[in-house]
Amino acid sequence: MISAERIPNNVGLSSNKRLQRALEHWQPKYIQWWRDMGPQGFQDYHQVYVRTAVSVDPAGWAHFEYVKLPEYRWGIFLADPVHDRRIGFGDFMGQSVWQEVPGEFRNQLRRLVVTQGDTEPASVEQQRWLGQRCPSLYDLRNLFQVNVEEGRHLWAMVYLLHSYFGRDGRDEAEELLERQSGNRDKPRILDAFNEPIDNWLDFFMFTMFTDRDGKSQLLSLSESSLDPLSRTTRFMLTEEAHHMFVGETGVARILERTCQLMKEAGFSGDVRKIGGIDLPMIQKFINLWFSLSLDLHGNEVSTNAAAYFANGLKGRAYEEKWDDHRVADAVYELEMMRDGRLERSHIPMRTAMNEVLRDWYVGDCQNGVTRWNKILERHGFSDRLRLPDRKFNRGIGMFSSLHFDPEGHQLSDTDWERRRQEWLPSSLDREYLLSIMAEPVYEPGRFANYIAPPQRGIKGAPLNFEYVRTEA
Numbered sequence: 226m227i228s229a230e231r232i233p234n235n236v237g238l239s240s241n242k243r244l245q246r247a248l249e250h251w252q253p254k255y256i257q258w259w260r261d262m263g264p265q266g267f268q269d270y271h272q273v274y275v276r277t278a279v280s281v282d283p284a285g286w287a288h289f290e291y292v293k294l295p296e297y298r299w300g301i302f303l304a305d306p307v308h309d310r311r312i313g314f315g316d317f318m319g320q321s322v323w324q325e326v327p328g329e330f331r332n333q334l335r336r337l338v339v340t341q342g343d344t345e346p347a348s349v350e351q352q353r354w355l356g357q358r359c360p361s362l363y364d365l366r367n368l369f370q371v372n373v374e375e376g377r378h379l380w381a382m383v384y385l386l387h388s389y390f391g392r393d394g395r396d397e398a399e400e401l402l403e404r405q406s407g408n409r410d411k412p413r414i415l416d417a418f419n420e421p422i423d424n425w426l427d428f429f430m431f432t433m434f435t436d437r438d439g440k441s442q443l444l445s446l447s448e449s450s451l452d453p454l455s456r457t458t459r460f461m462l463t464e465e466a467h468h469m470f471v472g473e474t475g476v477a478r479i480l481e482r483t484c485q486l487m488k489e490a491g492f493s494g495d496v497r498k499i500g501g502i503d504l505p506m507i508q509k510f511i512n513l514w515f516s517l518s519l520d521l522h523g524n525e526v527s528t529n530a531a532a533y534f535a536n537g538l539k540g541r542a543y544e545e546k547w548d549d550h551r552v553a554d555a556v557y558e559l560e561m562m563r564d565g566r567l568e569r570s571h572i573p574m575r576t577a578m579n580e581v582l583r584d585w586y587v588g589d590c591q592n593g594v595t596r597w598n599k600i601l602e603r604h605g606f607s608d609r610l611r612l613p614d615r616k617f618n619r620g621i622g623m624f625s626s627l628h629f630d631p632e633g634h635q636l637s638d639t640d641w642e643r644r645r646q647e648w649l650p651s652s653l654d655r656e657y658l659l660s661i662m663a664e665p666v667y668e669p670g671r672f673a674n675y676i677a678p679p680q681r682g683i684k685g686a687p688l689n690f691e692y693v694r695t696e697a
């Protein structure tokens with residue numbers, strides 16, 4: 226049985242018996258899902274040093290302790306309400322925000338909440354084997370921290386479904402535990418969440434690029450007129466920052482080590498011979514996860530996106546920084562295919578809202594890649610990593626039926642098939658990565674050969690702290 230005491234929350238759960246009962250009904254299914262589909266081999270005998278959200282107070286919202294993963298206290302937190310909050314964009318701009326779901330937008334809102342919710346358990350499923358190949362206890366703990374918080378984000382969306390969407394919402398909450406990443410019959414909703422993540426380079430790229438889509442989408446949902454959705458996603462962003470930190474610093478530490486190994490091997494040496502991860506491999510994984518995550522922003526021209534904006538359901542990242550919040554007449558310029566040729570075209574800005582958010586996303590990713598390149602520069606290498614062109618390897622949108630190289634030049638189907646392995650991970654690349662990750666590193670303070678230690682430990686703990694310990 227759960228009680229309000231066992232679920233940390235700031236939504237007055239104990240005074241809402243109906244909701245409490247509904248969540249009590251859902252909770253054992255969630256725990257069963259976590260056991261079946263969560264971190265494999267780390268359910269019963271391991272204690273993990275994780276942070277748990279306990280309030281929304283910026284000065285002390287989380288505390289750190291050892292917990293067994295299935296006993297993590299998944300809580301429900303909404304950021305504090307903003308006094309007299311008004312709708313900030315679209316056709317209803319200036320009106321009071323909604324505390325209940327308006328009937329006419331119920332389907333659209335449910336769809337947004339379900340899509341957001343579906344990604345959370347999906348990522349846990351994708352990452353469930355990584356613990357068996359970890360490069361250190363520090364990294365293992367970070368993986369589990371990310372996993373439990375994705376679980377909490379699922380709770381956040383399930384809370385909204387149960388509280389505001391009635392019977393349909395409860396059914397959707399069940400289905401969130403039934404779809405499975407990569408399952409042919411019941412896949413997760415968005416494509417990137419059905420991709421396998423079987424090595425740590427995938428994981429770090431995923432947390433760098435795909436979690437950053439999480440940031441784009443949460444920023445835009447936090448502008449929503451549906452106030453509980455806005456407040457929930459605002460608090461989720463607090464946790465999301467650490468996930469991107471794990472990704473960005475994970476790749477940075479691999480780069481650091483690659484640079485050291487390149488020097489050891491002689492500048493032109495092949496670092497694979499000494500167990501490192503070479504720069505072309507790193508570039509291929511950037512190409513893969515960046516392009517998959519671009520797809521997560523939807524079609525370039527989207528009437529769904531226009532309706533979300535017009536109705537105030539989903540805004541732009543940092544909406545307050547824009548001058549025009551109605552965007553009734555504005556146009557957006559983008560590259561489009563016309564009669565087989567690329568042309569600059571103008572479309573109504575509202576239909577381009579997915580692209581507008583994608584622009585923000587690309588800029589944020591570029592900042593991260595620029596920081597990675599400083600490592601190469603510091604070590605005296607002239608090689609540079611870069612983001613591929615937006616048209617490269619797309620599975621959603623107007624470029625998805627065509628092929629482009631990372632510079633954005635169009636390719637024939639034959640040339641694409643012939644050359645794609647120059648730009649995307651091949652099965653040999655993946656085999657190599659699995660070979661250097663075959664032995665997990667569980668000794669405190671030790672790090673696998675292909676990755677440098679981080680600059681500091683978690684919450685002031687030293688690097689040789691036992692971040693994950695086996696119960697005696």
Ligand code: BYC
Pocket residue numbers: 337338340341344345348375414415416417435436437438439440442443520521522523524525526527528529530539579621
């Ligand atoms: N894969 O008008 P369009 C995160 C579908 S990540 C498959 O372009 P719309 C996290 C679309 O559903 C953030 N299908 O799309 C990160 C539609 O289908 P129907 C997750 C796709 O609706 C790491 C059709 O194509 N949050 O939090 O404007 C770890 C035409 O769609 C895809 C959200 O996504 C795709 N990539 O926008 C853990 C926020 N893209 O109706 C967590 C909620 C499009 O024709 N979602 N389709 O059957 C949304 O805001 C929007 O649904 C989307 C797409 C941005 C996804």
